[in-house]
Structure formats: C-alpha cells, structure tokens
Amino acid sequence: MRLARTLFRRFPRIGREVAAHVAPHQGYIDGVSHAHVTGWACNFADATERVEHEVFLENTGEILVRGRADVFLPGLREVGVGDGTHGFYHRFPRRLTQAEQDQLRVRVVPNGKKLTRASTVATTYQPLAFIVMDIVDNCNLRCPFCLYNYEGVHKTNLMTEETIDAAIRFAPFAADGAFWFSCLHEPTMHPRFVEYLRKMPPNQRRTIFYTSNLARRMPDEYYRFLANSGIHHINVSIESLDPAIYERMRKGARHRIFKENWDIMLDAFRAGKAPPKLRYITMAYKSNFRDIPALVEHLLTERQGSEIEVRYTYNEPHIPADFAQAEYLDDDEWLWLRDQLAPRLGKTVLLSMPPGVGEPKAPPPAASVSNAAPPPAPVVETSGTPPGFLPGRYGFKLIWDGTLEVRRVWGGSGPPEPSEVLLKSIDVREIADPEAFLASLPI
Ligand code: SF4
Known part of the structure; x- marks a missing residue:
C-alpha cells in the first residue's frame, strides 16, 4: 500500500483508465511475517474482478494459501485502485521460517503474474x-x-x-x-x-x-x-x-x-x-x-x-x-x-482543536453540476472486514477485573460506519495461548 500510494502520488494521472493500458493485473505485497502476508491485487482492465491468487514458496513450489483480493483496504481507492476492495490478508497454516519468508511469493491465478514486494515490507507480526x-x-x-x-x-x-x-x-x-x-x-x-x-x-x-x-x-x-x-x-x-x-x-x-x-x-x-x-x-x-x-x-x-x-x-x-x-x-x-x-x-x-474550527465553511449547494468530478466508485460490501476497518488488525481494551474486549480497528477516513465492531469479550486469564487466540479471530 505504501509503495502504491507513492507511485500514484508521483504519477497522479495514473488511474483506472491509464493503468488499464499499462498492465491489467498489478499489486504489491506489503507485509510478510512468520504468520501472515498482506497486500493488494487489482485487474485494472476490469476492476470489478476480485483477483484470485495463491501464496507459495518459490524454491519448493509449496502453495500455502489461495484466496481472492476482496478486502477493503483504506487508502486504495484514493490512489486509484478500483473501489478499494482489492486487498488481501492471509494467515499461514503453519509458522514460516525466515528462509521461507524470503522465498514467499504471491501470483495471480490463472496467468501466474507475480506481485511485486513493496520496498518497505512490514516484517513483524503485530496484529x-x-x-x-x-x-x-x-x-x-x-x-x-x-x-x-x-x-x-x-x-x-x-x-x-x-x-x-x-x-x-x-x-x-x-x-x-x-x-x-x-x-x-x-x-x-x-x-x-x-x-x-x-x-x-x-x-x-x-x-x-x-x-x-x-x-x-x-x-x-x-x-x-x-x-x-x-x-x-x-x-x-x-x-x-x-x-x-x-x-x-x-x-x-x-x-x-x-x-x-x-x-x-x-x-x-x-x-x-x-x-x-x-x-x-x-x-x-x-x-x-x-x-x-x-x-x-x-x-x-x-x-x-x-x-x-x-x-x-x-x-x-x-x-x-x-x-x-x-x-x-x-x-x-x-x-x-x-x-x-x-x-x-x-x-x-x-x-x-474542536471539530470545524479553522476549516473552510461548506460552500452553498451548486446550482449546476455540469463539471463536477464523477463520484467515487461504490464500495463493495464483503462478508469479512467491514469497509474502513483494517483486516487482521485488532484493538484490545482490558479493564482492571480481567475483562478483555476485542475490537476491529478503524483505518478509514471520516467517521466510521459502523462506528465500532466488537468481536468478542473474554476474561484474559482464560486465554491459554495468545498467538492461537489471535489466529482464531476473524480477518
Ligand atoms: S484521569 Fe484524573 S488527572 Fe486525568 S483528567 Fe481525569 S481526574 Fe484529571
């Protein structure tokens, strides 16, 4: 995402139409750790497609995960990547060694195009x-x-x-x-x-x-x-x-x-x-x-x-x-x-400062919208992470008596809708294995 944002900022005219003439499938791997991989993939020739892809190890050919890039990632839409619902976040079925993380690749199915690793890939698992x-x-x-x-x-x-x-x-x-x-x-x-x-x-x-x-x-x-x-x-x-x-x-x-x-x-x-x-x-x-x-x-x-x-x-x-x-x-x-x-x-x-202070007052409604920019593409609802919330990221709130509330974390702009998503409430002392608990949470 970071590299994508930089790319599109530096070349502001690149958007859906321009990108379609460059290469239909593009995307980046933004994070790899022993436990997860995240990034995005988009078919710029048909941005309604949720790109099928597989995560594999280059040297052995082992396929770790298959999936679709159908998660809303805050910021993607703003840099011209379809409606923003082109992210992916996968957990691995087993813990990867460092050598395996180095060999990890993501390719589009069925054309085999490999996604590029962003220059600043996050390498720690910090959900x-x-x-x-x-x-x-x-x-x-x-x-x-x-x-x-x-x-x-x-x-x-x-x-x-x-x-x-x-x-x-x-x-x-x-x-x-x-x-x-x-x-x-x-x-x-x-x-x-x-x-x-x-x-x-x-x-x-x-x-x-x-x-x-x-x-x-x-x-x-x-x-x-x-x-x-x-x-x-x-x-x-x-x-x-x-x-x-x-x-x-x-x-x-x-x-x-x-x-x-x-x-x-x-x-x-x-x-x-x-x-x-x-x-x-x-x-x-x-x-x-x-x-x-x-x-x-x-x-x-x-x-x-x-x-x-x-x-x-x-x-x-x-x-x-x-x-x-x-x-x-x-x-x-x-x-x-x-x-x-x-x-x-x-x-x-x-x-x-309080909301609204120092911000320009909203202009009166325009009489005509003849030159108005087209509205952004509608956000596609996915069955998993609600749009605007970050996939695979959680916020814990723990009170003195041990009650732990696990929430999704908002990453979009503007007021969250829904305003919060409570995933579960549990006594923290009942959690036997923290990493297994995190892995049990819905992405
Ligand atoms: S938590 Fe205590 S120190 Fe902080 S604002 Fe409230 S009363 Fe004041």
Missing part, C-alpha cells in the same frame, strides 16, 4: 494496533474537565497479578508504544505499579506507554526504574506553571508536590540510561491559553519534552456547565493559539 489497559479504576484527582465521570466513585479496584501476567503475554504482538498501562485512570494509584511495569520483559518495554498526572508522591525507586527502563513514552498532564491555575485545573493536586515529583523525575531521567520519552498534555482554556505558547517552549527546552499535545475538551454531559461556560475557548481564541504555535505545529506540537 495488535493497541492494547489499552487500566490497572485501576480511579484517579487521585477530580479535574473538572475529566472525560470520566467519577461521581459516586469512592473506592479503587486493583488489577491482580494474575491478570497483568496474562495481559503481558500479548506484548510481542504490539508495536512500540502500543501497550497502554493507563487509559482513563491514574496508574500510580496501584500500589504495585512499579512491580507490574517490571514484569514486562526488557526487550518488550518499548511497547509501554502511560499517562500520569504526577501529583502523587512516589518512591525514589519508581523514578530510578523509569530512568533505566526502556519504556517508550509517558504523557504528563500540565496546564500551567502558575500554581493557582494548575490547582484549579487539576483539582485535588498540590502544585508543590507536583513540582517536586517533576524535578525528581527529570533529574533521574538525566542520569538514566534508557528513560522514556516525555510527552506533555495541555488542555486549553480561557484561564491558560494565552500562556500556552510560552509553556510549550518551556516544556520543550527546559523540561525534556519530546512532544506537546494541546487539546480541547471532549464535552461530556457530566462536565459542569459553569466550567464549560467560563473556560471553553471560542473559535477566535483557538485560531490565535494555532497561529502562535504555528512554527512548531506538526513537528513537536500537536494541536487538537
């Missing part, structure tokens, strides 16, 4: 786009803009050792930074947090990521471990260097304690051999937005920030109306902030 986990179900703070409604939450449930051990077995199937030790809640509330982090084998620690408010006192051992851990990255939340604004936003936190923790952590990271990258998350409000450009510079230059994310609030019904009314930015304030941050945007700063 997990993310494992999002919470080891507790509470937070030490009660920020007024929190996504989670903590009303009525007065106790903290903790993930057991048995559950974390079961979860960590899936790390080899996730990419760097894709194994979240926290999602909605504050992981440092777990009294065995450091011990649980240590459980991840050193060669898989690069999968770990989590967010912390850094407002709880932690033992020195915690910072020493982090500084040498090889963990991928940590998000730290901060809205302001001004203690009063900080404490108003991070309700329940003490700026003095936060600052002490922050200094201890940065000192440890300076001395450590493999500290995590630091990302900072800053929510933008009327109280702090004028100071955010200076805060961003400070975080990047003085506080080891590798990236700063400035965000708007996902407006949930439980967020107090008076807070929203007093603090949410209007469009002009967002645009001011965007302009101030412009030199760093897309490099070390991400700005997430």
